Amino acid sequence: MKTLIKNGYIVSMVSDVQKADVLIEDDRIALIGHADESTADKVIDATDKVVMPGLINSHTHVAMSLFRGYSDDEFTLKDWLEKRMWPIEDKFDRDIVYHASLLSCVEMIKSGTTTFNDMYFFEDATAEAVEKIGMRAILSRCIIGEGEQAAERTKEAEELYQSYHNKAEGRIKICVALHAPNTCPPDTIKRGIELADRLGTPIHIHYLETKSEMDYVQETYGTSVTEYLKKCGLFQYHTMLAHGVQINDQDISILKDVSGGVVYNPISNLKLGSGFADVVKLMQHGITVALGTDGQGSTNTLDMFEEMKLAAYLQKGIYHDPTVISSRDVLKMATLEGAKILGMDSELGTLEVGKKADMIIIGLKQPHLNPIHQIEALLAYSVNGADVETSIIDGKVVMENRVITGINEQEIIDTANRLKRSLF
Numbered sequence: 001m002k003t004l005i006k007n008g009y010i011v012s013m014v015s016d017v018q019k020a021d022v023l024i025e026d027d028r029i030a031l032i033g034h035a036d037e038s039t040a041d042k043v044i045d046a047t048d049k050v051v052m053p054g055l056i057n058s059h060t061h062v063a064m065s066l067f068r069g070y071s072d073d074e075f076t077l078k079d080w081l082e083k084r085m086w087p088i089e090d091k092f093d094r095d096i097v098y099h100a101s102l103l104s105c106v107e108m109i110k111s112g113t114t115t116f117n118d119m120y121f122f123e124d125a126t127a128e129a130v131e132k133i134g135m136r137a138i139l140s141r142c143i144i145g146e147g148e149q150a151a152e153r154t155k156e157a158e159e160l161y162q163s164y165h166n167k168a169e170g171r172i173k174i175c176v177a178l179h180a181p182n183t184c185p186p187d188t189i190k191r192g193i194e195l196a197d198r199l200g201t202p203i204h205i206h207y208l209e210t211k212s213e214m215d216y217v218q219e220t221y222g223t224s225v226t227e228y229l230k231k232c233g234l235f236q237y238h239t240m241l242a243h244g245v246q247i248n249d250q251d252i253s254i255l256k257d258v259s260g261g262v263v264y265n266p267i268s269n270l271k272l273g274s275g276f277a278d279v280v281k282l283m284q285h286g287i288t289v290a291l292g293t294d295g296q297g298s299t300n301t302l303d304m305f306e307e308m309k310l311a312a313y314l315q316k317g318i319y320h321d322p323t324v325i326s327s328r329d330v331l332k333m334a335t336l337e338g339a340k341i342l343g344m345d346s347e348l349g350t351l352e353v354g355k356k357a358d359m360i361i362i363g364l365k366q367p368h369l370n371p372i373h374q375i376e377a378l379l380a381y382s383v384n385g386a387d388v389e390t391s392i393i394d395g396k397v398v399m400e401n402r403v404i405t406g407i408n409e410q411e412i413i414d415t416a417n418r419l420k421r422s423l424f
């Protein structure tokens with residue numbers, strides 16, 4: 001199957017914006033330049049449109065879509081989890097997670113995300129939603145708690161890997177997730193590490209999200225969070241560290257040598273009153289910084305364009321300096337740097353010949369997108385998720401002119417509302 005995207009502004013993330021065609025052969029980019037229409041099975045006209053890599057949401061919990069708007073403006077993270085999220089999550093089953101994940105998949109495709117990195121439970125149900133809708137995802141059964149409970153969850157994490165790793169034409173990968181330093185004692189962290197070592201996967205963990213996490217680890221183990229994780233052996237593995245709000249200079253001296261990096265989730269961190277990560281400093285030290293939304297309970301939408309804007313503006317404000325971070329920096333966080341954190345940058349994150357054909361097309365003929373001075377700035381600061389017209393994942397057109405193929409979108413929305421009424 002050959003799909004030709006004609007005459008678009010190509011934002012490849014590795015070279016300057018150029019007008020060109022993109023030829024896709026099966027699941028990969030075969031050519032960027034000029035191609036003859038007669039050789040293609042399908043032609044998409046991208047005149048006056050941007051063609052760019054699909055966005056990568058590097059930290060989320062997509063089954064949390066049902067929490068959108070449920071507990072806003074009430075609690076900081078610990079109370080929010082204990083008083084609001086966990087009591088409802090106890091009522092979740094596989095079917096609920098499937099439908100909640102499906103709603104998020106629709107939301108992500110319609111706002112430009114093609115790959116996401118998720119940790120939750122009943123992730124087999126999330127895998128089925130991913131397979132149905134045609135997205136790409138790194139999924140993990142979150143390991144939390146201690147003793148028998150942690151052992152059981154580690155077993156489920158391994159079963160998830162055995163059943164779903166490399167499924168859906170390779171679009172689904174499974175990794176190991178540990179919940180957080182303050183909810184995983186050393187034995188639990190070692191269980192997760194041992195599993196990741198055996199399976200050869202990266203490790204995804206919440207990290208230095210709040211001051212209370214930092215204080216708990218200091219009081220319980222007499223050390224900093226970063227030293228604690230280092231002593232447990234975590235940093236010998238490719239690690240995806242979500243949040244990093246409380247990172248200090250001593251942490252940076254350790255993180256510099258760690259494979260993986262930090263996922264910046266500015267909206268979630270601000271909304272829960274956790275603070276903000278100083279990602280300019282991390283980037284200055286050569287630490288990879290990707291972008292995530294977190295779940296809809298703390299972030300309300302999965303629109304990565306919204307996240308990019310705030311990601312940049314927040315740093316400019318903190319530093320009282322608009323030059324510390326650029327539109328290109330945040331676009332990279334949402335594409336190439338995301339692919340790096342996921343350990344998939346040889347396949348994803350840029351538009352280059354030979355890479356996987358994951359890309360989105362954005363129409364520019366909208367009042368809020370004109371006049372056009374600089375396309376990368378337009379993408380980071382003016383475009384919103386609803387401007388994404390077409391999405392191609394693994395070479396397949398999963399959304400064309402904002403219609404997702406193979407699903408009944410209204411039915412998915414109605415089911416989510418029905419579940420909300422029965423759960424809350």
Ligand SMILES: [Zn+2]
Nearest residue numbers: 206242294295
């Ligand atoms: Zn999270």
